[in-house]
Amino acid sequence: MGRERVLTAEEEAVNELLMSAKAAEMAYGFETLDFPPSLNFMTVRHKIEASQVFKIIKQMPKGAVLHQHDTSMTSTKWVVEELTYWPDLYMCYSKEDFLLTMFFEHPDQSCSWRLVREVRASYPSAKEFDAFLYGHLSLFTDDPEAKYPNNDILWNYFVDSLTLMNDLVTYRPAWESFLYQGLKEFCNDNVLYLELRVRLPPLYELNGTHLTVEETMAVNNNTVHRFLNDHAHLYYGTRFIYSPSRKVDNATVEEYFQLMKELRALFPDLIAGFDIVGQESKGEPLKNLLEPLLKISAAGIPVFYHAGETAWMGLDPDENVIDALLLNTSRLGHGYAIVKHPVAKAFAKKKNIPLEVCPISNQVLQLVSDLRNHPAASLVAEGFPLVVSTDSAGMLGAQGLSYDFYEAFMALGGAKADLRFLKQLAINSIRYSSLDKAKKTKLMRQWTGKWKEFVASMLEQHN
Ligand SMILES: [Zn+2]
Secondary structure (H helix, E strand, O other): OOOOOOHHHHHHHHHHHHHHHHHHHHHHHHHHHHHHHHHHHHHHHHHHOOOOOHHHHHHHOOOOEEEEHHOOOOOOOHHHHHHHOOOOOOOEEEEOOOOOEEOOOOOOOOOOOOOHHHHHHHOOHHHHHHHHHHHOOOOOOOOOOHHHOOOHHHHHHHHHHHHHHHHHEEHHHHHHHHHHHHHHHHHOOOEEEEEEHHHHHOOOOOOOOOHHHHHHHHHHHHHHHHHHHHOOOOOOEEEEOOOEOOOOOOHHHHHHHHHHHHHHHHHOOOOOEEOEEOOOOOOOOOOHHHHHHHHOOOOOOOOOEOOOOOOOOOOOOHHHHHHHHHOOOEEEEEEEHHHHHHHHHHHHHHHOOOOOEHHHHHHHOOOOOHHHHHHHHHHHHOOOEEEEOEOHHHHHHOOOOOOHHHHHHHHOOOHHHOHHHHHHHHHHHHHHOOHHHHHHHHHHHHHHHHHHHHHHHHHHHHH
């Protein structure tokens, strides 16, 4: 991928620096078999952070993140160290060390509520209590094989963490801080633009009032604009893909459709389109929701379906790839199973419909253990359209896009992928975004400026 690109003399010089670092790390991996992309991200994150290649990628302007979910975007470390220290936070916490939920209000008598600051004070140390919280709010662990013996157990943990995070961050001021911090983490990682999949759970206030979906969207709108105003020289913007649960019936999807129409009218710049989310093997396949989904496509609402995020073949989750394409999806969320469906694959290639490849998420969620075996490696080799994205950066223990770019560069691109590969990934992320032509041009111009600064800065550092 990107091999037909012609680099400038300055870029060639940066490429030499990059490739000499890469060659050394590849040779070491080839010799010792100690190669981070072949091992679970959660056990090798520190090795990636020490990599020279990773350090270069971090400085690089990476364009856009097109596949990231709202409540898993911000690093759990920040949530624990910041939000859980706010004064009014309660937790419902059983004697068996089982954390049921956390709220900035005292919702009902369904369990005995205690103030988090009091529970923290009862622990031998705040650090110990914070580690306990971190374990519940993140999938990150030092021993993933022991904690997650199979995919269903892992997904149960994942859903528990997402639910707990959801309860914690839907307090309106907490959500504003969480969203702002998440954008900051991506912006600090040199990401210019984000398309965020949002479930839009209604926010609440301390006095017990719950905001409507429209009011919740207004809070989101204000927060993304506030962030943009504070970072105009570093950031381009944010759009939302409304992405409620796929574990629903046709009548509920009909309601999603009505809400989509309303939100698009109210926030035309902010709402990019529609998706439905959740574990594909447990939720409804697209074909079971056909009637309302066809209405959504017929109304001209752009759709960005999660499809084929599975290792199975010949079952509903992988066949979602075919239905997503037939429903006119603009991109395939994961599309991991597409290589098993050659006709669907040829169709997607012909129509220039890219996959949103999320290497770390696929590995942590147990689709593939060694990223050299990820199906996208062969897709890269044949020039299939794709972007690399994060899925759930904060909850998987990553921050920003650089970790996924590193995995893609080292494992999906192979030893010979060079600066042109990374440049192509960044350009693809802009090209395949939901923005209209004029806005894409504007974003591309901003990215090109940042890219030139990156090249100049790399040469300066190594002079
Ligand atoms: Zn996803």
